[in-house]
Amino acid sequence: GQNIDQPTEMTATEGAIVQINCTYQTSGFNGLFWYQQHAGEAPTFLSYNVLDGLEEKGRFSSFLSRSKGYSYLLLKELQMKDSASYLCAREAAGNKLTFGGGTRVLVKP
Amino acid sequence: GAGVSQSPSNKVTEKGKDVELRCDPISGHTALYWYRQSLGQGLEFLIYFQGNSAPDKSGLPSDRFSAERTGGSVSTLTIQRTQQEDSAVYLCASSLTSAFYDEQFFGPGTRLTVL
Numbered sequence: 384g385q386n387i388d389q390p391t392e393m394t395a396t397e398g399a400i401v402q403i404n405c406t407y408q409t410s411g412f413n414g415l416f417w418y419q420q421h422a423g424e425a426p427t428f429l430s431y432n433v434l435d436g437l438e439e440k441g442r443f444s445s446f447l448s449r450s451k452g453y454s455y456l457l458l459k460e461l462q463m464k465d466s467a468s469y470l471c472a473r474e475a476a477g478n479k480l481t482f483g484g485g486t487r488v489l490v491k492p
Numbered sequence: 493g494a495g496v497s498q499s500p501s502n503k504v505t506e507k508g509k510d511v512e513l514r515c516d517p518i519s520g521h522t523a524l525y526w527y528r529q530s531l532g533q534g535l536e537f538l539i540y541f542q543g544n545s546a547p548d549k550s551g552l553p554s555d556r557f558s559a560e561r562t563g564g565s566v567s568t569l570t571i572q573r574t575q576q577e578d579s580a581v582y583l584c585a586s587s588l589t590s591a592f593y594d595e596q597f598f599g600p601g602t603r604l605t606v607l
Contacts, residue, residue, distance in 0.1 A: 413592040425598035482535040
């Protein structure tokens with residue numbers, strides 16, 4: 384993606400916690416989206432951060448530091464169905480999203 | 493209500509042919525976006541429509557690509573003289589407005605294969 388970096392792949396065990404980091408270019412930044420995409424399916428919305436701090440939504444939490452150009456998605460109590468790609472997307476003017484390459488998370492029993 | 497729909501779901505074409513991909517956004521959504529996703533890659537922005545404003549075409553990779561949105565609803569992405577590098581999944585998304593906090597809802601995509 385355009386100046387958006389996230390790891391390519393991560394592996395974790397069922398019930399564990401995984402943190403997916405994302406760094407992005409700060410100029411013209413509006414907000415940061417996280418989407419989940421299962422293989423062969425459309426991305427679905429997980430979270431949106433515009434202010435610094437942690438947003439918690441059930442087993443998933445997302446953190447943003449605007450000054451550092453850094454975000455992470457935290458997946459807790461991992462389940463097998465969480466195996467998917469997680470896309471970090473930086474939002475600029477006009478709600479135009481620039482996506483990172485995605486992080487493929489593999490959850491093992 | 494119904495989500496974003498796209499057709500066809502799969503399209504196989506020969507190099508040099510033109511193709512049209514269709515997107516039906518969620519009813520009432522004023523913003524519509526086209527992205528493409530090559531194998532193992534992230535989503536690449538192509539074009540964006542907001543209401544009656546001129547579209548943002550800044551992501552179109554070449555002049556072989558064009559899109560229109562009729563009546564503020566259905567959109568068609570046209571690729572002329574297709575090339576093998578055009579093979580990808582083309583995703584359409586819509587949002588209620590173009591406000592920065594508005595979630596984009598994605599369609600299932602059209603998988604284009606250029607032989």
